[in-house]
Structures are given as C-alpha cells and as structure tokens.
Amino acid sequence: MSVLYVRASVSCASAEALFAAALRAGVLNPTPPGRLHCTVLYSDVEPAWIPAADGLYPLIATTLGFEVWDVDGKGRHLALLLDSPELSARHGALLSAGGAHRFPAYRPHVTLCKDLSEGFEPRRLFPAGSIEFSAFITQTDSKRRAP
Secondary structure, eight states, X not given: OOEEEEEEEEOHHHHHHHHHHHXXXXXXXXXXXXXXXXXXXXXXXXXXXXXXXXXXXXXXXXXXXXXXXXXXXXXXXXXXXXXXXXXXXXXXXXXXXXXXXXXXXXXXXXXXXXXOOTTOOGGGSOOOOEEEEEEEEEEEESXXXXX
C-alpha cells in the first residue's frame, strides 16, 4: 500500500517555546521540539501529482486552545488547535489532487503529548498566541502504515 504524508514543521523557536511551556505546565512527557509538526494530510491514496507549496514560509498559525483526545489504543493526546487558512488550503489542495482523508473534518493541530497523564487540565498551559512553521515535508512510502 502506498501512502502520502505531508506535515508542516514547527520552527525551532516556536518548538522550543511550546516544549518549555508544556514542561512548565506539568506535562510529564511532551513531544520533543524536533518532532513537533502539524499533519496536513495522511492519505492511503497517493495523488497523481502533489501541488507546490512555494511562497508559504514562514507560515504563522494562531493558537485556538487545547483539547485532550482519547485515541483508541494509543492513550490520551494533548492537541494544540490552530487557525490557519494556509494549512487548511494546503490540505484542500492535496485532496483536490486526489489524496484522501479518513476523518470527518480537517482540524489543524500540533500534538504536544501522546501519553498525557490522567487528570491533566490543558487550561494550565500558556495563553493563546501564534506559532511559526518553517517547512512542508512531503513523504511517500509504500511500506508505511497509518499512525
């Protein structure tokens, strides 16, 4: 099975700030700064072509708040929700090119922790603001399976 995985990498400065804020808030195992990203599309259907992403850097997204998601078999995830017309447009362009999305709607976010402890309240984190993305990474792989 061939897949397409496109993500936007959080800039070094924003990643360090998010990681430090998560530690200050008591997140025990935050996602390391170098792994912070926003998935734009994970598709089991590889489109015939991939639209160019020229001229989108740096990309600034506004933070909307936090949600805790219970992911079947993968624990509690702490997600920082984003407002980004650019990320949403990139997602739409990849769908228009033939990619597929298995969720009801695209919700731009950065996963700050994938094994959040019980009872953690995300409002203990820092106030809303913005984060910067430095690059889109596109990967196709015939062996990779859904996360």
